[in-house]
Amino acid sequence: MQSCAGALACALALAGCGPLHTTVPDLVHDTPTDWQARNAAAGGLAPDLERWWRAFNDPVLDELIERALKDNLNVRIAGERLQAARAVRHAQRSAFWPNLNFRTYVETAPNARTGYLEVGLDSIWEFGLFGRDTGNNRINLADENLAIIDEVAARVSVTAEVARNYIELRAAQARAQVLDDTVATRRRQVELAQKRLALRLGTQLELDRAQADLQQALGDAAEPGLTVTQTMQALAVLLGTTTPDPSLRNVAPSPQLPAIDFRQTPADLVRTRADIRRAEQNVLHAAGELGIARADLWPKLGLAGTFISSTALTGDFTFQNDFVPIAGPSITIPLVDWGARRSIANARERALHASTLAYREAVIEGVAEAQTALAQFDAKSALAQNAQKTLELNQRSAKSAQTMQRIGLGDGLDTASAELAASQARLARNLAERDRSLAYIALYKAFGGTIPPLAKDAKNEGLP
Template sequence: MLMLDATQTRRLARTWLRVGTLACTCMLAACASWQTAVPDLPKDTPADWQARNTAAAGLAPDLDHWWRAFGDPVLDDLIERAQRDNLNIQIAGERLLAARAARHAKRSQFWPNLNFRTFVETTPNASTGFLEVGLDSTWEFGFFGRATGNKRINLADENLAIIDEAAMRVSIVAEVTRNYIELRAAQARAQVLDDVVAVRRRQVELAQTRLTTRMGSQLEADRAQAELQQAQSDASEPTLTVTQTAQALAVLLGTTTPEPALRTAARQPQLPAIDFRQTPADLVRTRADIRRAEQNVVRTAGELGIARADLWPKFGIYSTFISSTSLTSTHLNDDFVFIAGPTISLPIVDWGARRQVVNAREAALHASVLAYREAVIEGVAEAQTALAQFDAKSALAENVQKTLTLNERGLQSAQTMQRIGLGDGLETAGASLAAAQSRLQRNLAVRDRALAYIALYKAFGGAIPPLAKDAVQEGAR
């Protein structure tokens, strides 16, 4: 045991301070020389979209608040509440806080630590007992890229939590919008189907009158009655949809009770013309799956850096300062001991196994780069398909509207002919049915266009909050 007085202790402390400073300098140089580079990620997004929105002019797309294009304040309120009260968003938020706390805890792995401890020891002959009070410190240097790899893994984990939280918000907003669109469409469809039932009932009355006056047949009366029964069956379909979507919205809002305001039928939300011609194809990079694949590359590069660092020795410094006091002897003696020196851990026997770990990490890094390319290609394909589908649904809605206009004009003509005595009630009922069927088709076309619009923005990916800056910078190198 080395016994030092106070002057010698201070002198030795200054010496080891210089050694520590030199070790820090060596550590920085080693990290710069041995760190594993993050591969450059290929940019496979096309220069332009193949499918293009055909509208000559329209509302400019808004990635951050795309649902406002519907111009529905009830929907705006539901989405605001869902982003605040949805339980899945809150769960993702708590996981993000956990990831940040874990990152802050793990970042100190290569910092010096200081521990205080007390313990009691006796001499071998059990004649004297000593109370020992001491401080000890260890400091492992992150040489050969070990500190950089650890940093990349921790920041990538936090970034993945950020992406998951943002992706959950995108998903919840889309689900709220989809259920609200289907609910309002079902309510509007229920009103049209009630009109169809009324027309079918009128047809039954006319068929019975024609049968009574021997101007019609029993076959016509039976057919009219069967069509009424079918119309009444069809009219029950929207009720189930309204119940299901209202309950789904309640779940999305973090409650079990559907909103009372949603029980009252309201205007079916309709989209204006939207011009996607100026939307860059690179927008698809905001997709959560692509951002996850990007961060997985950074994380895997960190794991490879640590695996390569494990092939080389681990260097560090250990120091301890102990005060020993005799508890049982007649004279109390206080002794102080300061010990410090380097620590080295060198792999010898298991070096081959560590080399295999490096090989596995290199293959994993290559696979993560390929997975990133696959995510970009799939994202572009999904966005292309969604854009083409939105164009097709927009064209269909426009054609259905033209058909409805013609059928409503025909209904007005039939009503006019009946008023002047040149037509009967059956012709008017037929024209009313044609107009009602066109309204049903328009209802479905407007709904399908809105759903295609939602799918398009989900394909674009939504806005991702800023990621941890260090990981972003490393991923860009």
């Protein structure tokens, strides 16, 4: 008994010289104080990070996103994994609590003449000293938070994909209308060229060109139909079904995105990105692994006890049944493999340093992507404004050509050419508005979306 007490005292003395705590490194927030690219839409709609798609003011889009967040399989998978991570963390909280087990087993006396049935209770209580308990808690905390982040990331991705495919769908439907009008105008041009040729006012070359333009217009008019089919099928997958919603085939106006003012949006907002939050938790996870590796360099201390009764099954049946309690310290000291454990601890230190660098890299890449997305949105907004002005000018020209034809100062070819120019301007405006909307979606995806409060342990430890 004295030797056990001496060993325990020696182990505790060594603990005073060992690393009892592994600190989580302070993470440098390399986010700029302001964005380099600035949206100049002063007085525009204030950005809403949580419900950003509401800016389109489209009830159908709102309903699709609500359905997707409820029925999308990737979102549901992420939710199940989050519940699993929470259950595992709850179970791991008792890793260093005392346990009590009931068991039965058989033993044979050394002379092999008597067999015993032993029935009783046993308990082992590891103290989790030298930072082992803290390291275990950090790993499980990081795993739960990673599951939270992955669930949010799935929602952000699904929301963006629903919005993107819906915008593509409505833009394709609007494009189909414009191209159908172009086909009708090209047919009129062919008819006029045929009449001019019959009256010897035109040439065969003019007719051939008109017919070639008609064939080109017919080919172009087939493209939106394929996009409609593809986007409807993509929306069906996002909604967790194989059957596209037939109501989406009903032509509806493209959502109109108002002016958005990002001037007051802080650049630090980019830290809500899922990849940056994952990198934060990877640092916490690596710190936990390092803490356990360092704890493995030192003795495992605890208490063990049994309370058993032995009954003779064979041999000497005169053996008296009795309950025997046994309790004492439990000590495990690494000896021969200490060098291997030291190598593992060194490797964990390197892994922790690598995770801090990976966090900085994630922040730098996230800021760059957000800066690019904001500049892209600014550029697409300017192009959309120019396309709208060009459309207005071409529509005015088309009306003037119709008026000139009506009063006899112009012919049908001039009117058709002006209408074609207006149709091309409508098509360009449609594509510009689509691209601006897609840039808006990409911008919010680059921002990352709101992350709910992450889990913390009893000591309120965890990265913000």
